Amino acid sequence: MFLDQLDEGLDAVEEQLRQVIATDVTLLEDASNHIVESGGKRLRPNVTLLSYLAAGGQNIFEAVPLATAVELVHTATLVHDDINDHSLTRRGRIAVHARWGRTFALLTGDYLFTKVYELMAPYGAKFNVIMANACVKLVEGETLQAEAAKNGAINQVIYKTIISRKTASLFEAASRMGALVAGAEEDIVEALADYGYNLGLTFQIVDDVLDIVGNPQTLGKPIGNDIVQGAGAFVAQNGKKTLNRNITAEIDPIKDMLAKLRDSGAVDVALAQAREWASRSRNSLSLVPYSLAREELDNLVELVIEREN
DSSP: HHHHHHHHHHHOOOOOOOHHHHOOOOOHHHHHHHHHHHOOOOHHHHHHHHHHHTTTTTTGTTHHHHHHHHHHHHHHHHHHHHHTTTEEEEEEOOOOOHHHOOHHHHHHHHHHHHHHHHHHHHHHHHHHHHHHHHHHHHHHHHHHHHHHHHTTTTOOHHHHHHHHHIIHHHHHHHHHHHHHTTTTOOHHHHHHHHHHHHHHHHHHHHHHHHHHOHHHHTSOOOOSSHHHOOHHHHHHTHHHHHSOOOOOOSSSSHHHHHHHHHHHHHHHHHHHHHHHHHHHHHHHTTTOOOHHHHHHHHHHHHHHHHHOO
């Protein structure tokens, strides 16, 4: 029964994603469908719906527009990120900017962002402030990352600030809004929000590790982009002694750099930090009454740690 309810909610999110991006501007709809239909893990809407159920929500469709809005924010950032990172593929498909050009990709990302307003409007000021704050932090985090990379000033402290804003903020908003719309008490809302925040930190550091050791075919995108763009600093900083050696004059210096990082032990250090944040995420759930939804939230933590894409 529980899994059926969750599946119905996730199916409803998929349907609403398709409906909300519909427009009579054909190019805009085609580009939006291209990225939305490429799939993805749908982890953030999953967190929203599970937090709703774990907080005692009875009608999962109450939370579906919130879950859809969270996924749209994430999807819009992917379109813009691929422009900034010069990445030509996303989720195994050609990136929006590589197919339609930078101008239309920017407009597509903007369109997806603005559609979030439409989904959020019925929920009132409290929920809209939560989403707005998450979006502000997301842009701040991306800006801090680009600035630090440009200045060569990125370190572990700055890295934590960056990923807490650009990634963890949206996870936190997803779980917080799910709990709130279920009508949960404040202590349950805060526990689930803390769960989402630490899950987001865990997710991002694993993402940065996969940029070094992952399989491009499995990931659906090339590896090494984040390190080149100045992201993945936690791993890079722990491997800096290796990176400080002269990079050999190979045809592919990125491949050489990634090989040195793999050999430096930095990945193991990064994964240890990810497990610590994962543990904090799980600990937050101990304050939430037991349910199958809470158990599934706990399972998500392990999936994030062990994921390969």
